Amino acid sequence: MTEQPTATPSDQDFLRLDGQICFALNAASRAFGGLYRVVLKDLGLTYPQYLVMLVLWEHGEMPVKEIGQHLRLDSGTLSPLLKRLEAAGLVRRERSAEDERSVRAGLTEEGSALRARAAEVPRRIVAATGFELAEVVELQARLSRLTAALDAALPLEEAREA
Template sequence: MARKPQASDQWLRLDNQICFAVYSAAHAFNRVYKPLLDRLGLTYPQYLVMLVLWERDGVAVKEIGERLYLDSGTLTPLLKRLEQAGLIRRTRSTEDERQVLIGLTSQGQSLKDKARAVPSTILAASQCSVAELTAMKNEIVALRERLTSKAGV
């Protein structure tokens, strides 16, 4: 026997879920990024680490994790693969030996030149203006911050 739909059932529809919209958009982004990053020899998470290091070289593992919202269990194997690829080097801090610093190798630094085309390719694929993408990014970041503070993370 079929149950009569309730008014609150609309909130259980997949198409009404913002989390699904963000999730499926992330998958769409990944499909666009993959061939671009394959040419660089990077996965998307590795690309994010490289972006952090291209902004500022010689960053502590902890800071990379904080910037990318990744725990050390996820970050450590990722960094090992980047080191094996010759893109980064891991060294102990001379001030605090518990701290591991991540620095770019010359190969990692030169990869930045090859990566310069990625943002413009993503912009073109989005069919949005810079202003539109910036506004969307700002809204998503604000949402992330509200969710993070609500979750106590």
């Protein structure tokens, strides 16, 4: 055995492939994080904070819940993050009037002004990838499909706990 050119892969093949693909994704994500860390240092933002600011720059004030839906993050991550942005003077938070459970987050003057200084960030990042725009777009599409598939598969795996 162990000589099937294009036959069904063995558990060994899967194990090695798994080590490669999950690590490749993990490494790419962290490499991105490292680059953003350097590029965003002048702005005083971390990578996740930048993502929140992108959402607010594009859509304006919204409830914490809605930010979480945009970024796939829950209040456990967002609450302290938004507090730090508030302490930095970039974000303003206030309880919603019509629903006292909800907290709306919006930009301060300073937070809005930061958008101009952030304008060059994306171009630098894309340039650093060395990818053509079309390739970036295709990779993004593939990753989104991957995320959707994984999210869909998760409940099925959880159901295995029987």
